[in-house]
Each structure stands twice: as structure tokens, then as C-alpha cells.
Amino acid sequence: MLAFATALFGSACHHEETPAPTASTSAASTAKTAPTFTRTTADEMQLQWDLGKMPIPSDNPQSDPKIELGHELFFDKRLSADRSLSCYSCHQNEDGNGGHAPIATGANGKKLTRHSPVMWNVGYLPKLYWDGRVDSLEAQAAAALEGSTMGLGTGKLTDKAAEIAKIPGYQQAFKAAFPGEGITAKTLVQAIASYERTLVCNDTRYDQYAQGNKSALTDQEKHGLEVFTGKAYCIMCHTPPFFSLGYLGAGAFFDVGIGTEGKEEKDVDVGRMAVTQKEGDWAAFKPPSLRNVSKSAPYFHDGSRATLEAAVRFMAGGGAKNKNLTPIIADKKLTDEEVTQIVAFLGALDCQRTLEPPKKLP
Numbered sequence: 001m002l003a004f005a006t007a008l009f010g011s012a013c014h015h016e017e018t019p020a021p022t023a024s025t026s027a028a029s030t031a032k033t034a035p036t037f038t039r040t041t042a043d044e045m046q047l048q049w050d051l052g053k054m055p056i057p058s059d060n061p062q063s064d065p066k067i068e069l070g071h072e073l074f075f076d077k078r079l080s081a082d083r084s085l086s087c088y089s090c091h092q093n094e095d096g097n098g099g100h101a102p103i104a105t106g107a108n109g110k111k112l113t114r115h116s117p118v119m120w121n122v123g124y125l126p127k128l129y130w131d132g133r134v135d136s137l138e139a140q141a142a143a144a145l146e147g148s149t150m151g152l153g154t155g156k157l158t159d160k161a162a163e164i165a166k167i168p169g170y171q172q173a174f175k176a177a178f179p180g181e182g183i184t185a186k187t188l189v190q191a192i193a194s195y196e197r198t199l200v201c202n203d204t205r206y207d208q209y210a211q212g213n214k215s216a217l218t219d220q221e222k223h224g225l226e227v228f229t230g231k232a233y234c235i236m237c238h239t240p241p242f243f244s245l246g247y248l249g250a251g252a253f254f255d256v257g258i259g260t261e262g263k264e265e266k267d268v269d270v271g272r273m274a275v276t277q278k279e280g281d282w283a284a285f286k287p288p289s290l291r292n293v294s295k296s297a298p299y300f301h302d303g304s305r306a307t308l309e310a311a312v313r314f315m316a317g318g319g320a321k322n323k324n325l326t327p328i329i330a331d332k333k334l335t336d337e338e339v340t341q342i343v344a345f346l347g348a349l350d351c352q353r354t355l356e357p358p359k360k361l362p
Ligand code: HEC
Pocket: 074, 085, 086, 087, 088, 089, 090, 091, 104, 105, 106, 107, 112, 114, 115, 116, 117, 118, 122, 125, 127, 128, 129, 130, 131, 137, 140, 141, 144, 145, 149, 150, 192, 196
């Protein structure tokens, strides 16, 4: 047991030591019979905080002109089909950089199927989207632009690039960012991805605490951390330093029952199964990072919970029964006080930065 706790909280940058999701069932049941683990006080814990080096694709190295250009594009509504939405429209500061509506509405008023996730640390994600169907930020930006989100239509990103190429300010900016390459579908999404890779959240009060500032958390938050890592075992899936297993190794997906409640099987969003075609991935979704979570209501892939307390109660209470529910999510029988403590602790994961709009658009 001790070895397991060390694997989760021990030396930073050893992500490969984190147990794979398949090992999680036995790990979770061990925890229940190991009271010594839950007795560790927050101040004694060795906590992971180092996010490590962000992987940068070799064909799209970071550069200042590229990041600046991507910043402008991310905030530019002219990128959507009807010029009504920028990327930022659904990933705003007011919503913790996630979405405002439970389910997002794309360009031309097209209703999408899921809630907009938080943008912090997306550059570290091995697999993007709630179902992990895309594995690079470049591919994600292209999918958002050509799909219902920005509404351009399949194969139409090239036309949009040609439209953008008529704007003199962008001609200059692309020249500086991609000398000799021009304004193309490829350079457009590369610039957006480079900007997104600057959206790092590693400066929460939790991070200060993990680095030794023992007064960075209140007593209530410390108790919350103890419940989060001990009795409630949230760390199994919301693993530090990202507070999600989805950032480690090849990613991770679980069916906790969200989106299955009161629905016939045929009406359920099958999540990860649509990508892998495996029955075991039915209704499985990526555990979101909990960084900035106190600010990013509503919650879950269907935006079905309006408050953080409701989301925590759902997660701690055993999820929603269905044919594929992960056994790790058994009812942890928390007291009201313990729920309140976890909610308080999650407030210590607030990111200190916000996304600032560019000074002006070209
Ligand atoms: C209409 C609202 C909307 C707009 C506009 C929008 N997004 Fe999103 N975004 C979403 C939703 C909803 C999802 C989740 C979809 C899913 O998982 O199936 C998402 C997911 C993402 C993700 C994946 C994050 C993760 O945790 O896996 C990234 C990155 C992202 N969007 C970036 C962008 C970029 C770049 C643009 C502009 C090109 C953009 N978004 C425009 C709603 C929006």
C-alpha cells in the first residue's frame, strides 16, 4: 500500500509509475482495507505538482510570432462559418474557460451534443475531446473549424484560409510566423495550437502547498485533500498533478453513469465506444482535470450538474447504475462535512491566470 501511495505522490516526473486504469480496481479495494493510508495528514503527504515538459510536435515548434498569431485567431469570430463565434466564445473566463451552456451551440445555431471543457493544460493531453477521438491540438482545431462547432464544412478550411489571406494584418502576421509557408489550412491550425500550448495552469494554491508552503491551504481545505486522497479515493481517476488520469500515458476513460440516467440504451451517448468500437468503452468519458473546476460550472460531458457540490456528491455517491458502470466509483459514504471539505479543497485548484483578448485583431 505504501508503495502505491508513493507511486501517486512520490517524485514528480515519474508519470509511468502511475498505475494504469486497468490496475485501478484492485488498488481501490486495497485502499478500503488500509486505514494507514487514510490517516496520513495532508501536511505529511508528498504531493505531485510538477507538470513536466509539455510535448511539442517537431513539425510545429513554438515561436513568439506564431503564438501571437494563434492568440488573434483564437479570439477572431471571422473564423466561424457565420462569423458569430470565435474559439473563445465557448471557452470563456467567466466560465472557468469551459462552456457556459450545459450543451454548446455551434455556428448557424446548430446544437452540439456535449459541454465545452476547460482549456487549461490542453497542451499536455494525449487525447482530446471527452471521448479522446483526436490526438493533437492541430487536428482538434481543424475538426472544430470544419465540424458543427465553427460550421465551415468538411474540406472547407482551405477556403477560410483564403478568406483570411485577404486581410492585410494577417498577411504580415503569417509571414512572421511561417516564413515562406503562406496562409493555409495547415499553418492556420498550427498557429492556434501553438497559442493553446501557452495555456498552462501550474500556479494554484495547491501547487504552492505541494511545493512546501504549508500555509497555502486552510485547515478545511487540508481535510478536503485528505478525504480526496483517502476515504473518497478521487485521486484514482483525478490524479495529480493534472488531477486527471486522462493526461497520463495514453489517456483514460470511465463510465461513471453520466448521460445514462433515465435514458433508453439507444439514446445514450456511447462516448469512447464510438472511437474504439469496444463494448467496455460504452458511455466512458475522460475524467476532466479538476484544475479551475470551482469556476467552470456546469459539470460533466452533458453539463447536467449546475453546482460543484452536486457534481462531487454524484462522484462520491457511486455514480449512476448502468450496464458498464466502473466498479471504482462505489459509494464512498461521505458525510456532509466531508463533501463540504472536498468542495473547499477543489477551490484551491483555481488557476491564477485568465485568457486575455489580443490588443486588437488584424
Ligand atoms: C460552440 C462552442 C465551441 C466553440 C466555438 C469552440 N469549441 Fe472547443 N469545444 C467545445 C465542445 C462542446 C467541446 C467538447 C466536444 C466533445 O468532446 O465532443 C470542445 C473541446 C475542445 C477541446 C478539447 C479539450 C479537451 O479537454 O479535450 C479543445 C482543445 C478546444 N475545444 C479548442 C477549441 C478551438 C481551438 C476552437 C476554435 C477553432 C474551439 N474550441 C471552438 C465547444 C466549442
